[in-house]
Amino acid sequence: MSSCLKSATVSAFANETDRLALLDFKNRITQDPLQIMSSWNDSTHFCHWIGVTCSLSSKRVTVLDLEDKRLVGPIPLSVGNLTYLTRLMLQNNNFHGEIPQEVGHLQHLQHLNLTLNSFGGKLPTNMSYCTELRVLDVAYNNLVGQIPDHLSSLSKLVNLSLAMNNLTGSIPAWIGNFSSLYVISLVQNNFQGSIPSELGHLSSLGFFRLALNNLFGTIPPPIYNISSIYFFSVTQNQLHGRFPTDVGFTLPSLQKFYCGANNFTGPIPESLSNASQLQDLDLAHMGKDGDLNFLSFLANCTSLKALGLSDNHFGGVLPSSIANFSTQLSSLVIGGNMIYGNIPTGIENLVNLNILGLENNYLGGTLPRVLGKFQKLNLLYLSNNKFFGPIPSTLGNLTALILIYMDENRFEGRIPPSLGNCQNLLLLNLSHNNLSGTIPKQVMGLSSLSIFLDLSYNFFIGALPFEVGYLIHLTKLDLSKNRLSGKIPSTLDTCTSLEQLYLNGNSFEGSIPQSLKNLRGLEDIDLSLNILSGHIPKFISKLLALKHFNISYNDFEGEVPSEGIFANASAISISGNEKLCGGVQELNLSSCSSKHPKLHGKLLALRIIIPVTSTIIFVLLLLYFFPTCSIVKNLRVGSLTKSSFEDWQLPISYAELLESTNGFSKNNLIGSGSFGSVYKGVLSRNRAIIAVKVFNLLQQGAMKSFINECNALRDIRHRNLLKIISACSSIDHKGNDFKSLIFEFMCNGSLDQWLHPKNDEQHRRNKLSFIQRLNIVIDVAYALEYLHQHCQTPIVHCDLKPSNILLDEDMVAHVGDFGLVKFLFEASNNPSKTQTLSVGLKGSIGYIPPEYGMGSQVSTLGDIFSYGILLLEMFTGKKPIDEMFRDGLSIHKFTTMALPEHVMDIVDPSMFFEEDEDDVDGEINEDDIEDEPHLNVSSRIKDCLISVLEIGLSCSTTSPNERMPTNVVVNKLHAIRGTYLKFKKGNRRRMY
Structure with a gap:
């Protein structure tokens, strides 16, 4: 045989090996919703299959790029036969199983990216043979075990990203030998031990990210000598020690510096020049640790954009040298330390601050008026310090403010009316101060407030301004423990979003206004310790969301109702009202006048007949929907993360649900809605975490909602729909009907909590990046x-909105709450006409399509309208019922007017910030999006934003027939995400 023929035979055999390996890969794919694998057939050469690239000369496979194709399945062992492979890119799919050892056969491999999948097991030791590897990115998986010492041979690595796994052990010292390493990201694993000093040899390092582990000890001094570092993050470990005072000289490229939630310290100065301001400072807790002298040297970091030192043991005064920080600084967060003294007036130079966090320290003195120069400030945290004196009126200049926390200080005097200029303010907390005078109507009528307004524990006097009625989006109003007087304004009835109302500890008089009956979302009412009088209004018993009602120590009289919340004596407090009578037996009140015996008999009969009848109807319906059993059993979709229900053989009983939720304790309550409440539970049989939706059968429509959800969820299966596990129809311990649905627990809560966070610490720190929002809207579109x-x-x-979209531990979106669902069917007598089971106004205000209000039938086009509004809300950060949308202005029109030239003026700026170290993806992204979105976001990113918002506008147009179909939405959003990710990859290549 000639040498030419022999060479051709070998080449053909090698090519056949590649083809067979690819076909084996295809055969292992269990889900392929985009039909990618359909192109992998013999009608074309395998080099032309989607995702496959071959060399021009040998026709061997060199690149396998299936990024973001929604594929499900394992990686076959035969992948090791693709021996010419240089790039294996499988990120953002749902590949599972272990990474095969056969990857070690790919000795030409340079890029391995498996991030955002479900791989488990250990890192394969055979990967040590991939000595040409530059990028090893396996972030966002479920890998376990230690980093194998065999990987010490990967000396050419530029990017080592192992973030967001379950890896353990210590950080290997041999990583310090990777002289070309630019990225080391080990964020959110379970690494222990100290940081190896050998990492100080990484002279090319730009990203140093070790946050959210269990590391202890000190940061080795050689690491501070790596002058190329510009992202430094060790947040939330157990590190201690001091930072060198010349850190600014040794890290001249530094842009982001995070060391929060550790135990860093430094020596306290020998003399305290401002001792007169320190009379309440507890030095016993500070020992000999404390000062912030090293901050002076950070002024040499001329590119510094974010400084996070919160929750450590730093002390001493805040040095005046912070005035020399880079004017690019957008985030200064040093709360939770032991810093004292005044805020230096030189802070006014930091004109680009978006976040100023000084809370939980010992800072004192008066607030400098120069704070009014921070025109870009969004978040101001000054809580729990020793500030005194008046609140500067210059804070009214900060029109970009979203949150103000100034509680637990010693501020005095009046609230400056100029705060009414802060028309974007969502939260204002001035509680626990010494403020006095009347409450300015400009502040009380600040219609942008939606999270809460807390002015409690001050010395305010006078009447509550009627402008309180402008707070139509407010969820919590706390004016307790003041000296307010007069009547409770009837204008409160327009605050229809109110959930918590605290007016206790004042001098309000008169009766409870009847207008409050419109506040059907109220959950807590506290009117105690006032001089209110009259009868308890009957409408209180009809507030079905109400959980606590306190009117103790007033002058109410007459009969206490027995219905609604009054049926639960532990949920109400009425002591100190000597003229009250009646009510349930547990209240131990004297009886009122007797009721008519015949009427009483009729009521008793109704109480027996109605439950019995409803139970019979329910059983018949249940048998229709579930002919094999009386509950939904084993409705699982694939395997459940972190827990398994495969051992279920029996239904879940009421007793087991009671035990799993600790007696449906309020501590387990995770949400409530129109027809019931949702509790977190842990099943004793297998420690599985569940969400239990309990229906309030006293609420009209609750039974229908339960049946609707059962009917909708019994047959549907999809990754982006909330997975029902079981249902329970039983009798509770009081003999009442009990109906509940059991779902897979979503640990990241609802989308609404992320877009519009509440007051608690966890939610205040929630931020969604641009790519996370894009992933979520794609999930919902699917x-x-x-x-x-x-x-x-x-x-x-029929009810698509952020609160009905839940996020799992991987931030994958799941659409839930099918209580208003409608099924479309073809009428038997008229097959050309699509009808619905019923018509009417279905959904939530702001998301209801306009045609429903004009009597049109429910249709899929209505869902598309709601989706369009949801998309606009996600990227502008504004609710469709925001106060600004009035007089003909809607979120649709608001967006239309801004596109395309002013797109950056309307989008939510928080999606471009990376102040929170939890935002890790194993990618290099700091240069892609700058921290000042209105100024520096690249034109490519702007184009993506414009394209996304145009889809939202197309979906939410008034005319139903002009709305974009869901399949077109999916394709367009996929294209946008592909463009964005390619742009990011292009930036990374230029960096290398």
């Missing part, structure tokens, strides 16, 4: 596409 086009009977959700 869910709608499935409901509308791929179910046996098309389903209309």
